[in-house]
Amino acid sequence: MISGRCAACKNQRRKCPSDCIFSPYFPANDPQKFACVHKIYGGSNVGKMLQGIPTYLREQTANALYLEAKWRIHDPVYGSVGIISSLYEQIKNAEIELAKIQTQITFYKLQTQHVEAEPNSEVLQSQSSNMEQFEWDNPTIASWFN
Amino acid sequence: MGGSSPCASCKLLRRRCTKECIFAPYFPSDDPRKFAIVHKVFGASNVSKMLQELPIDQRGDAVSSLVYEATARVRDPVYGCVGAISYLQNQVTQLQMQLAVAQAEILSIHQMQQDPSNNNTTLLPSQLLDQDYSEKFLLLSSAENNNNYDFLPQYLSFASSSSSSSNVFQDSEPLKRESFC
Numbered sequence: 001m002i003s004g005r006c007a008a009c010k011n012q013r014r015k016c017p018s019d020c021i022f023s024p025y026f027p028a029n030d031p032q033k034f035a036c037v038h039k040i041y042g043g044s045n046v047g048k049m050l051q052g053i054p055t056y057l058r059e060q061t062a063n064a065l066y067l068e069a070k071w072r073i074h075d076p077v078y079g080s081v082g083i084i085s086s087l088y089e090q091i092k093n094a095e096i097e098l099a100k101i102q103t104q105i106t107f108y109k110l111q112t113q114h115v116e117a118e119p120n121s122e123v124l125q126s127q128s129s130n131m132e133q134f135e136w137d138n139p140t141i142a143s144w145f146n
Numbered sequence: 147m148g149g150s151s152p153c154a155s156c157k158l159l160r161r162r163c164t165k166e167c168i169f170a171p172y173f174p175s176d177d178p179r180k181f182a183i184v185h186k187v188f189g190a191s192n193v194s195k196m197l198q199e200l201p202i203d204q205r206g207d208a209v210s211s212l213v214y215e216a217t218a219r220v221r222d223p224v225y226g227c228v229g230a231i232s233y234l235q236n237q238v239t240q241l242q243m244q245l246a247v248a249q250a251e252i253l254s255i256h257q258m259q260q261d262p263s264n265n266n267t268t269l270l271p272s273q274l275l276d277q278d279y280s281e282k283f284l285l286l287s288s289a290e291n292n293n294n295y296d297f298l299p300q301y302l303s304f305a306s307s308s309s310s311s312s313n314v315f316q317d318s319e320p321l322k323r324e325s326f327c
């Protein structure tokens with residue numbers, strides 16, 4: 001029956017058998033899906049790839065192939081690799097930003113602890129030399145945030 | 147006359163390698179696996195069509211990215227590069243949440259410094275995180291580990307974002323656009 005063909009068999013202008021490997025994943029109402037994977041991988045390659053996958057994973061495989069094909073069509077030079085590269089960049093920038101902020105937090109916490117440790121002026125005087133050493137041994141920390 | 151050896155693609159395809167061979171600059175004969183893997187996943191004729199549609203100065207990068215994608219697909223026949231992208235998006239999301247918490251904490255510290263009377267009652271965001279958010283982080287991570295790609299279409303516009311573990315990352319950080327090959 002011609003009307004029951006999947007998108008792949010319609011695209012290839014052939015009969016769609018009952019055991020067509022494409023039909024569960026490339027329905028007739030979404031012709032673009034098969035058109036994309038066909039353009040990048042070729043229909044027979046897609047068929048071979050699906051055949052090598054257990055049935056319960058074939059839908060995810062077809063969807064992943066479709067995504068990669070779409071990205072490759074959108075960016076013919078880098079495809080999905082461009083996205084990976086961009087994500088690495090985002091991760092690197094976020095890690096740098098996070099490290100900066102966490103360093104700031106640590107500095108402020110240390111400052112607060114230092115201030116809270118000197119409620120008594122006698123204690124302050126007796127430990128004055130130690131305090132100076134603690135506070136001013138690391139001038140570079142304060143200079144990071146100026 | 148010249149006797150130069152055929153490129154890897156013409157060797158594999160068993161045909162004469164002409165001067166105009168589109169593959170020869172990118173698939174030298176000393177690295178046959180490179181073409182073999184690209185041919186396996188994409189097919190030689192599809193690769194040829196893709197290269198023909200590109201300016202010559204972009205073909206090298208295109209070949210490198212095709213090799214990378216083909217390698218990812220062979221390593222992970224189900225998800226290929228999509229698995230890697232899912233994993234990285236998950237990392238970005240988690241980092242963004244950590245950043246938000248850290249930024250809120252800095253703000254909180256500033257506020258406490260300006261209004262010391264609030265010191266005893268205000269919990270820092272990191273303390274709140276320890277109580278509630280750690281559970282939510284775990285739930286979020288496990289949900290995304292179900293290989294749900296619903297969030298992936300956001301990448302069609304290459305906008306910055308928000309898994310699954312991926313076995314694609316057997317190499318270190320793969321490549322940057324300017325450092326292919």
